Amino acid sequence: MRAISGLWRWRRNPLCRATDLAEAWVALAALLLILSAAPVVGSFVGGAAQDALQRSVRAQHEARHPVTATVVRKLDRSPLDADPETSSGRDLRNRVLAGWTAPDGSPHQGPVLASLKDPRQGDEFRIWTDRHGRLVARPLDSATASTHAVLAGFGAALVTGGLIEGGRRLIVWHMVRRRYARWDQAWDRAGPDWGRTGAGN
Known part of the structure; x- marks a missing residue:
C-alpha cells in the first residue's frame, strides 16, 4: 500500500x-x-x-413431512444421550418408544428421541418422516x-x-x-x- x-x-x-x-x-x-x-x-x-x-x-419440504408422534413408554437412557445436567433445554432429549401414522396412512412404532422434558405415555410431539413414515432429519429452512x-x-x-x-x-x-x-x-x-x-x- x-x-x-x-x-x-x-x-x-x-x-x-x-x-x-x-x-x-x-x-x-x-x-x-x-x-x-x-x-x-x-x-x-x-x-x-x-x-x-x-x-x-x-425438495426437502416436498419429501419430508411433519408428523405427530405419541409416546408409548420411556426407554432407558443410552450412554450416547446428552447428560441432563450439562445440556441446555434445546439439547435435552429423551429416548422413548413412540407410535405415529405416516402420510401414506401406514402405522409405525419405534424408538425416537423426543424433545420432552419428562415424557409420559400419551404425550405428543412432532417428528419428521418421509412419505412412508421412515424417520428423517428436519428439512433445511429458507x-x-x-x-x-x-x-x-x-x-x-x-x-x-x-x-x-x-x-x-x-x-x-x-x-x-x-x-x-x-x-x-x-x-x-x-x-x-x-x-x-x-x-x-
Whole structure:
C-alpha cells in the first residue's frame, strides 16, 4: 500500500528505480483487481449457492413431512444421550418408544428421541418422516439456506482477494530476486578494483 501512495511522488523522483515504479504499478493493479473481481466472484458464487440451496429446501419440504408422534413408554437412557445436567433445554432429549401414522396412512412404532422434558405415555410431539413414515432429519429452512449462501459468497470473495494478493507477492518476490541478482553481478564486476587507489579513473 505504501508503494501505491507513493506512486505519483515517484513519477518524477530521480532516486526512484524502475523496479520501485514497477512494484508500485503491480500493487495498484492488484488493488484494483481485488476491488473489482472479488465482489463479482463473491456475488456469482453466493447467487449460485442460493439457487442450489433453495432448490434443496424445496425438495426437502416436498419429501419430508411433519408428523405427530405419541409416546408409548420411556426407554432407558443410552450412554450416547446428552447428560441432563450439562445440556441446555434445546439439547435435552429423551429416548422413548413412540407410535405415529405416516402420510401414506401406514402405522409405525419405534424408538425416537423426543424433545420432552419428562415424557409420559400419551404425550405428543412432532417428528419428521418421509412419505412412508421412515424417520428423517428436519428439512433445511429458507433463512438458514440464505445464510449459508451469503457465507459462501463472502468466502469466495475473500479467497479471490487472497489469491490476487498472493499473486502480487509472488511477482514482487521475483522482481526482488532479479534485483539482488543484478546487484551481485555489479559487485562481482567492481570487486577486483575495490579499494584500489585511482580505480575507475
